[in-house]
Amino acid sequence: MHVEKRELVIIGAGPAGMTAAIYGRRAGLDVLVLEKGIPGGQINTTDEIENWPGVLMATGPELGEAFRKHAEKFNTEFRSASVERLELREGTKVVVTDQGEIEAEAILLATGASFRKLGCPGEAELTGKGVSYCAVCDGAFFEDEVVAVIGGGNTAVEEAVYLTQFASKVYIIHRRDEFRADRAAIDHALSNPKIEPIYNSVVESIEGDGLVEKLILKNVKSGETSDLDVAGVFVFVGTVPNDDSFKGFVKTTKGGWIDTNLRMETSVEGVFAAGDVREKFLRQVVTAAGDGAVAAMSAYGYISQQQHLRHKLLEPQEVFALFYSSIDEKHAHLTGEVENWMEGKDARIVLIDAYKNAGVAQKMGVSELPALLHLRKGSEVARKKCQSLEDVTAQIG
Numbered sequence: 001m002h003v004e005k006r007e008l009v010i011i012g013a014g015p016a017g018m019t020a021a022i023y024g025r026r027a028g029l030d031v032l033v034l035e036k037g038i039p040g041g042q043i044n045t046t047d048e049i050e051n052w053p054g055v056l057m058a059t060g061p062e063l064g065e066a067f068r069k070h071a072e073k074f075n076t077e078f079r080s081a082s083v084e085r086l087e088l089r090e091g092t093k094v095v096v097t098d099q100g101e102i103e104a105e106a107i108l109l110a111t112g113a114s115f116r117k118l119g120c121p122g123e124a125e126l127t128g129k130g131v132s133y134c135a136v137c138d139g140a141f142f143e144d145e146v147v148a149v150i151g152g153g154n155t156a157v158e159e160a161v162y163l164t165q166f167a168s169k170v171y172i173i174h175r176r177d178e179f180r181a182d183r184a185a186i187d188h189a190l191s192n193p194k195i196e197p198i199y200n201s202v203v204e205s206i207e208g209d210g211l212v213e214k215l216i217l218k219n220v221k222s223g224e225t226s227d228l229d230v231a232g233v234f235v236f237v238g239t240v241p242n243d244d245s246f247k248g249f250v251k252t253t254k255g256g257w258i259d260t261n262l263r264m265e266t267s268v269e270g271v272f273a274a275g276d277v278r279e280k281f282l283r284q285v286v287t288a289a290g291d292g293a294v295a296a297m298s299a300y301g302y303i304s305q306q307q308h309l310r311h312k313l314l315e316p317q318e319v320f321a322l323f324y325s326s327i328d329e330k331h332a333h334l335t336g337e338v339e340n341w342m343e344g345k346d347a348r349i350v351l352i353d354a355y356k357n358a359g360v361a362q363k364m365g366v367s368e369l370p371a372l373l374h375l376r377k378g379s380e381v382a383r384k385k386c387q388s389l390e391d392v393t394a395q396i397g
């Protein structure tokens, strides 16, 4: 059976995935981007992006489209597919999608995040019937109606302002006594006569006969409950990682966010993560794009290392490999002697700088340097710690 093999498979075409695609393609990688929805990701659901540097103001879909076109300019292949799970089959990384399987040299998880649900009675039943998580998608259905926004962060406050274009009144219901959003966003919202904040309150339930009619609110300070008549509820109470397809595959933090290091490496070698799906301080377009760039370059380094390992060490019928460290003067001297000795001879010794190719050295189990490995078709025949040219040539015979 033919199995598709790709160098870098990026899961998710949001700002992180598309930036990674641009960097990956420019570095010469074979890149495939898998997206189950519309390229652009979460920004497709907002009407106003005004903190992407260099663009004073754009709608989310405009910015998403610009990212996609930029990635396509470098011949990135996009495929409409939903990733179901990831597997490691004898060390090979396999991406299982609803469109088939792909073997990947490296994988980038850029699946972003989704809205957190309130979890109160009525929410699930009335979703799409007045309960929404996207003001841009559904705001226009509430012309001259009263709606409520739940939340107190930037998204809640900004989307409430957006909704005033349509609604006659917008309540912002927040569990604390002040919003968490930026000062500028709060001032902008509170200066709008259509917006009224309701502090210290949570939604006990959402009620209505087929369509949302009212909220039952509870004041967290007094414990009192009250009714609030609304036709729509927009929920913006934070996000959760989109990790269904790789739960348990990579290490995550308490909230389920993927744990990465500064190179965007996850706990699984050759699997990287970027953007909102990883544990981080600020989830925004600009930080997702930054992560994507770092992840792509890390993946490039990883893939190059793997190819080096295969072509020079594992594929040849017979090979000797001298692992050394370029930051050690004695090692540098030894490799110079070895290179001189090889001139005009048939003997081939592959020199591997274990300092720059730590992953390769680790994979071959080389910790003591310099070391000469004798390999046949990738299998180790012998290994010797070599201090001098004589040690090396004695092994080669």
Ligand SMILES: Cc1cc2nc3c(=O)[nH]c(=O)nc-3n(C[C@H](O)[C@H](O)[C@H](O)COP(=O)(O)OP(=O)(O)OC[C@H]3O[C@@H](n4cnc5c(N)ncnc54)[C@H](O)[C@@H]3O)c2cc1C
Binding pocket: 011, 012, 013, 014, 015, 016, 017, 034, 035, 036, 037, 038, 039, 040, 041, 042, 043, 045, 046, 048, 049, 050, 051, 052, 081, 082, 083, 084, 110, 111, 112, 113, 155, 159, 242, 245, 274, 275, 276, 277, 283, 284, 285, 286, 288
């Ligand atoms: C309403 C709203 C307003 C916002 N406003 C701003 C703003 O003004 N400025 C700002 O900087 N940020 C804003 N943000 C935040 C910003 O959108 C995110 O930080 C950013 O989109 C994260 O990018 P990402 O690439 O990590 O993930 P996402 O944008 O979430 O993209 C992930 C992509 O992965 C895809 N995917 C998920 N699972 C799978 C799977 N199994 N198979 C295939 N594909 C999959 C998804 O369909 C999605 O397209 C806003 C967010 C929202 C929701």
